[in-house]
Amino acid sequence: MSGTDKTKPQADLTGPVVILVEPQLGENIGMAARAMGNFGLSRLRIVKPRDGWPNLSAQRAAAGADHILDQVELFDTVEAAVAGCTLVLATTARAHDQAKPVIGPREAAREIVREIAAAGEVGLLFGRERAGLLNEEVALSDRIVTFPVNPAFASLNLAQAVLLMGYEWFTLATAGALPFAMPERSERASQHQMQAFFDNLVRELDKVEFLRPPEKRDTMLVNLRNIFSRMEPTKQDMHTLHGVVMAIAEGRKGPAKGGVLDGAQATRLRALLAERGQGQGGERESSSMRGLARLLRRNPTDAERILWKALTTDRRFAGQFKRQTPVGRHIPDFVSFVKRVAIELVNADESEAIATDRAARKAWLEARGYRVCVIEATDVERDVAGQLDRLADG
Numbered sequence: 306m307s308g309t310d311k312t313k314p315q316a317d318l319t320g321p322v323v324i325l326v327e328p329q330l331g332e333n334i335g336m337a338a339r340a341m342g343n344f345g346l347s348r349l350r351i352v353k354p355r356d357g358w359p360n361l362s363a364q365r366a367a368a369g370a371d372h373i374l375d376q377v378e379l380f381d382t383v384e385a386a387v388a389g390c391t392l393v394l395a396t397t398a399r400a401h402d403q404a405k406p407v408i409g410p411r412e413a414a415r416e417i418v419r420e421i422a423a424a425g426e427v428g429l430l431f432g433r434e435r436a437g438l439l440n441e442e443v444a445l446s447d448r449i450v451t452f453p454v455n456p457a458f459a460s461l462n463l464a465q466a467v468l469l470m471g472y473e474w475f476t477l478a479t480a481g482a483l484p485f486a487m488p489e490r491s492e493r494a495s496q497h498q499m500q501a502f503f504d505n506l507v508r509e510l511d512k513v514e515f516l517r518p519p520e521k522r523d524t525m526l527v528n529l530r531n532i533f534s535r536m537e538p539t540k541q542d543m544h545t546l547h548g549v550v551m552a553i554a555e556g557r558k559g560p561a562k563g564g565v566l567d568g569a570q571a572t573r574l575r576a577l578l579a580e581r582g583q584g585q586g587g588e589r590e591s592s593s594m595r596g597l598a599r600l601l602r603r604n605p606t607d608a609e610r611i612l613w614k615a616l617t618t619d620r621r622f623a624g625q626f627k628r629q630t631p632v633g634r635h636i637p638d639f640v641s642f643v644k645r646v647a648i649e650l651v652n653a654d655e656s657e658a659i660a661t662d663r664a665a666r667k668a669w670l671e672a673r674g675y676r677v678c679v680i681e682a683t684d685v686e687r688d689v690a691g692q693l694d695r696l697a698d699g
Contacts, residue, residue, distance in 0.1 A: 320475075321474065324351075326433060327352055327355060328463060330362070335364060348378075351377055358377065392417070392427045393446040394417070395430040398451060410469055505547060608682035616693070621697050627639070627640055647670050647678070649677060
């Protein structure tokens with residue numbers, strides 16, 4: 306079962322004896338044993354189980370608490386079951402009108418711990434599923450234990466009652482120690498590392514004009530810095546945050562599965578870019594081309610998605626093509642530098658400006674030894690396998 310680890314030792318504690326009085330169902334005995342195992346209780350006595358003992362249903366319901374069921378002690382009467390106990394606690398949801406102290410499970414746990422520390426033997430009585438404990442059985446106890454539950458719905462099943470008592474006792478006996486803690490964090494980030502990250506973050510925020518209006522810039526920077534300072538980040542946290550910022554700033558690399566725009570919007574984006582031209586030369590153009598390539602990669606058309614998936618999974622082409630990668634001052638839809646092949650997709654209803662732009666790109670690439678394959682987007686969507694065969698045939 307989840308959370309059960311037989312490689313770990315059992316809790317080595319001396320606890321009270323759990324005494325089940327005439328339990329009716331083997332399943333309830335098994336679930337009570339499981340609850341005992343959860344909280345380090347190991348001694349179980351049963352008074353006249355209705356369906357006899359041993360009981361296969363109990364073993365199945367115990368979920369691994371076999372060590373408890375294997376050592377069960379059977380008794381014919383409650384008197385015999387509690388005979389060796391120096392403190393007997395009777396659990397009940399009903400008032401039995403007996404002049405005995407009535408305590409809750411937490412106070413009961415304190416009395417159990419004190420009695421065991423004084424070398425006493427404590428017995429916890431749990432009654433029948435249907436009727437609970439009889440008056441004469443409660444009369445054998447030193448204390449009555451009842452739970453702070455909804456008075457209109459106070460009945461607990463047998464395993465729940467055992468679990469609540471086991472929890473309160475085990476928590477007190479172990480000082481509330483938890484079985485595991487948060488793993489060791491990496492070393493806390495230095496101020497130098499924090500400053501480097503913050504400088505990088507501000508630089509990227511400035512690029513998108515986030516820190517506006519100018520008169521609020523200083524206040525916004527203070528608030529941002531305080532957000533990260535309150536986190537008390539580790540060095541690993543800083544590495545992760547830095548990577549997040551750069552991933553957002555640089556855009557998704559490789560095939561975009563989602564993109565920023567849907568297929569129709571991406572097609573319109575390409576039309577707009579083609580009609581506006583491709584830059585003005587020099588270093589500025591080179592930077593613009595890289596930015597444009599990132600934008601196009603992040604916004605594939607429907608035909609691009611289909612063709613890219615096919616290219617990356619077909620043995621003939623896998624690993625050979627790149628999407629929206631600059632070749633000089635042009636960006637073909639797909640390019641293989643190894644095979645010197647470029648693929649251009651033609652979308653439906655293209656404008657004359659787009660066709661002119663593609664023709665110029667095709668001529669430029671062919672002049673430099675590239676084979677340019679022009680494919681209709683509709684053909685890709687209808688029969689991508691046929692287009693790959695055409696590409697392979699040259």
